[in-house]
Amino acid sequence: TRRLGRKLTMLIAGIFFIIGVVLNAAAQDLAMLIIGRILLGCGVGFANQAVPLFLSEIAPTRIRGGLNILFQLNVTIGILFANLVNYGTAKIKGGWGWRLSLGLAGIPAVLLTLGSLLVADTPNSLIERGHLEEGKSVLRKIRGTDKIEPEYLELVEASRVAKEVKHPFRNLLMRKNRPQLVIAMALQIFQQFTGINAIMFYAPVLFDTLGFGSDASLYSAVITGAVNVISTIVSIYSVDKVGRRLLLLEAGIQMFFSQFVIAIILGIKVKDHSNNLSNGYAILVVVMVCTFVSAFAWSWGPLGWLIPSETFPLETRSAGQSVTVCVNLIFTFVIAQAFLSMLCHFKYGIFLFFSGWxxxxxxxxxxxxxxxxxxxxxxxxxxxxxxxxxxxxxMDGETGIATNGALKNGHTNGFDPASQL
Incomplete structure (x- = not known):
């Protein structure tokens, strides 16, 4: 992302997706399926690395949060569509429905590839790679005004500092970059430990209990998916008005309460070899599931990606985002692998476990x-x-030393030797 730019990274992600889709849809054996899945995984890694950075860097400050959350909104819409496609193709007779299901992933893959060809790279990335005039021109275009000199000079200064950093990953471990690194990693770990996967996994079982039968997975996908999408839209409108912290704190109360209620109802009413959940209790549990999903969708879901993409300085932004994506996917894998065993051992206690987190x-x-x-x-x-x-x-003195006390908007960047002494 740093050397090639955000645009080219997104294009590479699109190409990975397309090749992966072709291999999966046309798979003749397990090896082809696995190779296709690996390529799709590479696509996810490249896209998750480049897209949040791209959005944060092109967005005007006042709407940066909302614009960045469009990424998460489209992820939730994609999940909803994917579930509906899977439900539809599972009904196809003849055993070829899975090929259609995997092949339809080619539509968003082609859209991403074409889109990455049409957009301009971010001014931050262009200036960092030495294309100053092109960066200035793109900045003028996306801001819609010629009065971009202060922001342009700020980007040039940030780029000068970034160029002094030869080893971004080593620089990421320096004392002055520790706060951003700790926040980014903690947000990704916490995002997975909210228990969203536990709730989403358990939802079809709850809908089955309500009497939806064979259509339980469809209703589960549609209801939780719709709540997910609508709540993410709420986040787009509120994140730049009420702020990131308030959304996360409010959602924390909402998620804790809903998981606690689910655990109590399942603990009292559902035993290992019986299903005593009456209709009324089942409806209450489904309402609590929707309450949890809505809270996650306007807080930890989108903000887990937004906050790391906007907090790292330019010199460590690409490296920081790659660590963010890596930690997220590692803990997604850990929770996915451990979840079934935890469910068998903890039973209803799994919801208490996640509410504690x-x-x-x-x-x-x-x-x-x-x-x-x-x-x-x-x-x-x-x-x-x-x-x-x-x-x-x-931060004491670190930034000043790293940037040699350079002037920024007419002021030194915070390192004042007299006050330090």
């Missing part, structure tokens, strides 16, 4: 996550990290 992560947000709404992406260090009650201790 929600309690912990809400305290993390309350004390350690700074607010980033309406703050220009290249001013995060000065206006967010240096003023936070805890993280400012990691």
């Amino acid at each position: 929600v309690f912990i992560m809400s305290f993390f947000v309350l004390f350690l996550l700074p607010e980033t709404k309406n703050i220009p992406i290249e001013e995060m260090t000065d206006r967010v990290w240096k003023k936070h009650w805890f993280w400012k201790r990691f």
Whole structure:
């Protein structure tokens, strides 16, 4: 993403997706299916790396949160469509429905590939790679005004600092970059430990209990999918008005309450070899599932991707985002592999397990996550990290040394030798 730019990274993701889809839909044996899946996984990695960065860098500061969450909105719409396609193709007689299901993934793959050819790269990326005039032209175009000089100079200064960093991953471990790294990694771990996968896995079983029978998975997909999409839209409208912290804290209360209620009802009413869940209780559990999904969809779902993409400085942004994606996918894998065993051992207690994690992560947000709404992406260090009650201790003098006390908007960047002495 750093060397090739955001645009080319998205194009590579699209090509991975297309080749993976072709191999999967035309698979003659298990090996072809596995290779196709691996290529799709590469596509996911490249896309998750480039798209949030691309959106955060082109967005005007006042709507950066909402624009970035469009990424998560389209993920939720994709999940809903995929579930509906799978339900439809499973009904096809003749045993070829799975080929159609896997082949239809080619539509979004082609759209991503064509889209990445049509868009311009971000000004941040162009300037970082030395294309100053092109970067200035793109900045003028996406801001819709000629008055872009202050922002342009800020990007050039950020780029100059970025060029001094030869080893971004090593730089990421430096003391001054520790707050962003800790926040980004913690958000990805916590996102998986909200228990969203537990809820989504358990939903079809609950709908089956309600008496939907063979259509339980369809109703589950449609209802939870629709709640997911609508709640993500709520996040788009509210994230730049009420801020990131308030959404996360409110959702923490909502998710803790709904999981606690689900655990109590299942613990009292459902035993190992019987199904005593009456219609009334089953409906209450489904309402609680929807309450949980809505809270996740306007908080930890989209903000887990938004906040890391806007907090890293330009010199470590690509490396930071790649660590973010990597940690997210590792913990997605861990939870997916461990979930069934945990469900068998914990039973209803699995919801208490995840609600405990929600309690912990809400305290993390309350004390350690700074607010980033309406703050220009290249001013995060000065206006967010240096003023936070805890993280400012990691910033003392570090930024000034790293940038040789360079002027930024007419001021030194926070390193004042007199005050240090």
